[in-house]
Every structure is written in structure tokens, then in C-alpha cells.
Amino acid sequence: MPKIVVLDGYAANPGDNPWSPLAELGELVVYDRSSPSEAIARARDAEIVLVNKAQLSREAFAQLPLLRGVSALATGVNTVDLDAATERGIAVSNVPSYSTASVVQHTLALLLELCNRVGLHDSSVHAGDWVRAVDYCYWKSPLLQLEGKLLGIVGYGAIGRGVAAAARALGMEVCAAQLSSGNAVGADSIPRFALDELFRRADVISLSCPLTPETRQLVSSARLALVKPSCLLINAARGGLIDEAALHAALASGKLAGAAVDVLSSEPPSADNPLLSAPNCVITPHVAWTSLPARQRLLAITVDNVRALLAGSPIHVVNPRYAEHSR
Numbered sequence: 001m002p003k004i005v006v007l008d009g010y011a012a013n014p015g016d017n018p019w020s021p022l023a024e025l026g027e028l029v030v031y032d033r034s035s036p037s038e039a040i041a042r043a044r045d046a047e048i049v050l051v052n053k054a055q056l057s058r059e060a061f062a063q064l065p066l067l068r069g070v071s072a073l074a075t076g077v078n079t080v081d082l083d084a085a086t087e088r089g090i091a092v093s094n095v096p097s098y099s100t101a102s103v104v105q106h107t108l109a110l111l112l113e114l115c116n117r118v119g120l121h122d123s124s125v126h127a128g129d130w131v132r133a134v135d136y137c138y139w140k141s142p143l144l145q146l147e148g149k150l151l152g153i154v155g156y157g158a159i160g161r162g163v164a165a166a167a168r169a170l171g172m173e174v175c176a177a178q179l180s181s182g183n184a185v186g187a188d189s190i191p192r193f194a195l196d197e198l199f200r201r202a203d204v205i206s207l208s209c210p211l212t213p214e215t216r217q218l219v220s221s222a223r224l225a226l227v228k229p230s231c232l233l234i235n236a237a238r239g240g241l242i243d244e245a246a247l248h249a250a251l252a253s254g255k256l257a258g259a260a261v262d263v264l265s266s267e268p269p270s271a272d273n274p275l276l277s278a279p280n281c282v283i284t285p286h287v288a289w290t291s292l293p294a295r296q297r298l299l300a301i302t303v304d305n306v307r308a309l310l311a312g313s314p315i316h317v318v319n320p321r322y323a324e325h326s327r
Contacts, residue, residue: 002026002310003066005046007034007054012073017295021303025310036060043067048306051079053267058084069093069309071302072318076238078211082319091314091322093305097158099294104162106288107206107236110260113282114232115144144232147171152202154195154218155209155237163206164190175201177209199226204234211238221246224256232258236288239264248274251281262288 003026006019010032013019022028026048034042034054040063043049047066049056052073061067061084070080070092077094085092113119120140124130129138151167153160156176164174178192193201195218205227209215219233219242227233233256235242244265250256260282264273267286275281289295301316308315314322 002047002068003045004028004048004050004306005043006030006050006073007039007042008032008052009050009073011052011290012295012298016292017299019299021299022306025303025306040064048309050302050306053079056080056085061085061088061090069306069314071095071305071309073298073302075099076210077318086319086321089322091309091317092319093309093314093316094318095298095301095305096316098297098301099289099291100158100162102291102294103159103208103236103288104166105291106262106284107159107163107208107234108166110234110236110262110282110284111146111204111206111232114234114258114260114280115146117141117143146204149173149203150175150201151204151206152193152198153177154198154205154207154241156190157208159237160206160208163208167204172204179209179214196223196226199223200228202231203228204232206234207237207241209237209241211240216240217243219243219247221249224250227256229255230257232256232260234259235261235263237263239267244274247281248278251278258282260284262286 004022006029009030019028019030031042036055039054039056040060043064045066046064047068048071049067050071050073056070056079058081061081067090069090070085072080072092072094075094075096077092080092082092117140124140148171150173152175153164154177160176167174175191175193175198177195177198179195199205217240221243224246239261247259251259258280261275262284263286264275269276275283305316
């Protein structure tokens with residue numbers, strides 16, 4: 001039977017999302033976590049390797065002679081050296097669109113936390129502030145109303161469109177980034193603006209684009225200088241989209257009213273990450289994708305990916321030049 005090795009499976013299955021459908025396809029070995037040095041030794045005799053955040057470098061591919069395919073337990077594949085895989089004729093598959101509903105919901109939760117401060121008021125009530133209050137109501141922070149505000153979405157794929165639909169239900173206007181030059185109106189009648197113009201206009205900016213060399217630190221000090229002081233920034237995509245020192249400075253100076261992020265540039269973050277001490281910054285620990293239905297869908301699509309890799313007809317291939325090298 002082909003050997004299938006999962007190098008870091010704990011996040012996908014901490015105990016509530018069984019690997020049994022995958023085990024039916026071969027000899028399955030699952031590791032909760034693997035360091036870069038452990039990954040090579042553990043995958044050395046594997047035909048299929050599954051990774052989430054574990055690194056598969058060019059050096060690793062050179063030491064995995066039996067490897068036929070890689071399937072990422074995620075949509076993003078920035079931990080895999082795609083060029084090295086392609087040169088060796090190894091297909092790399094990902095899992096697209098498995099967590100759209102979950103991430104849309106969390107993006108909205110981040111935005112609403114900035115606007116309504118539910119956590120702050122809950123803590124206040126449980127600390128006894130309402131019991132001691134002289135009035136029937138009080139608030140620890142102004143509540144913000146989103147109706148009529150303009151949401152600017154950077155990355156108008158499935159998640160971006162889902163966030164747009166949720167925002168419209170709250171009475172918001174929506175526009176999206178036109179990542180090529182100029183402004184436009186899409187076929188869906190959503191106005192598209194160049195990034196700088198979107199940053200100038202939007203009351204809320206939500207990031208839902210992939211991390212690429214072109215999008216890395218697109219939220220820069222120069223763009224943050226363009227925003228309204230009342231603007232809010234939401235990021236449930238990738239931490240590397242933001243220059244975190246610049247965001248800290250914008251929040252500390254009052255140039256930006258607030259930010260809420262589910263991702264940071266390094267995860268887990270170092271203790272000196274500037275956003276950990278930034279004012280008006282809500283941070284959750286990369287949990288937007290983790291609802292059980294999303295993880296169940298992740299595993300189901302992964303099983304399809306592995307079955308296709310073993311059959312020699314890979315699906316959801318993300319190294320675009322793979323076909324040229326596999327002939």
C-alpha cells in the first residue's frame with residue numbers, strides 16, 4: 001500500500017475530525033507537528049505527503065525520492081517550494097473554498113467587535129459594573145453604526161463576495177479593489193477602485209486576498225496615511241499583507257480608528273510583535289477557518305486530492321507548470 005504521511009495534522013484534527021477516510025487509501029502515518037528537520041526524516045519513504053504549516057523546501061524535496069504528490073491541508077501553499085516540486089514532476093494540490101462560510105462569519109465577527117465591543121461590555125457586566133450602575137444602561141465605548149458606511153474589499157473572490165453580502169445585510173455600501181491600473185465597475189455592479197483610492201474612500205477595509213510578492217505589506221505606512229481617521233481595518237486573510245509596525249503607529253497616533261485581525265506575520269507571534277501592544281486592536285489566533293464543518297470539508301476534499309494523486313490524475317493543482325514537467 002502507498003505510504004501517506006501527514007506532517008502536521010493537529011490543527012485539522014485535534015480529535016474531532018477522524019482520519020479514517022484517508023487511512024482507506026494507504027498506509028497512513030499522522031504526526032501532530034513536525035519541525036523542518038523532523039519533516040524530512042518522517043517523509044523519506046512516503047509517496048504522498050500532507051502539510052499545513054510544515055515546510056517542504058527545495059532541500060526537503062531533494063531527499064524524498066519516493067514522493068509522488070503533496071496535498072496541502074489548506075488553501076495557501078506558501079510553505080511548499082512549488083518550483084522545486086515542479087522541477088521534480090511532483091504535483092502539489094490544495095483545498096480551495098472549504099472554509100468560505102466560516103471565514104466570512106469570523107470576518108463579520110471581527111468587524112462587529114470593533115463596532116459594538118461585546119467582549120468589553122460582557123467583561124464589565126461580569127465585573128459588577130451594571131450591578132453598581134445608577135442608570136439602567138451604560139456603555140464603556142461608543143457603539144458604531146455600519147449602515148450607510150462604505151466597505152472596501154481587497155480580494156473579491158468567494159470570501160470577499162461573502163463578506164460583501166453580509167455587509168449589505170447591515171446596510172453598508174460595498175466597493176472592491178481594482179488591482180490593475182485604473183477604476184472600473186465589475187459585471188456585478190460593484191465599483192472597483194485602485195488600492196490607493198479605495199484606502200482614501202472606505203470607512204472599513206477588509207482584506208481577503210492571498211499573500212503574494214505583489215500583495216505583501218500592501219497595508220503600508222504610505223497607504224495608511226491615506227485613510228480617514230475613522231476608518232477600521234479587518235484582516236482574516238494573511239498576516240504578511242500588513243506592515244505591522246506601520247499599523248501600530250497608525251493606531252497609536254489615531255490616524256486609524258481600529259483594527260481587528262485573525263492573522264499575524266509570524267504565527268505564533270513573538271512577544272514583541274507590535275500589534276500585541278497596539279491600541280484599539282482586536283486579535284484572534286488564526287481561528288477563522290476552524291469551525292468543524294469547515295474542517296470536515298477540508299478532510300473530504302483532501303481525500304479526493306490524495307485519491308487523484310495516487311491515480312496519476314491530480315486535481316486542485318497549484319504548481320501551474322507541473323504538467324510540463326510530468327510528461
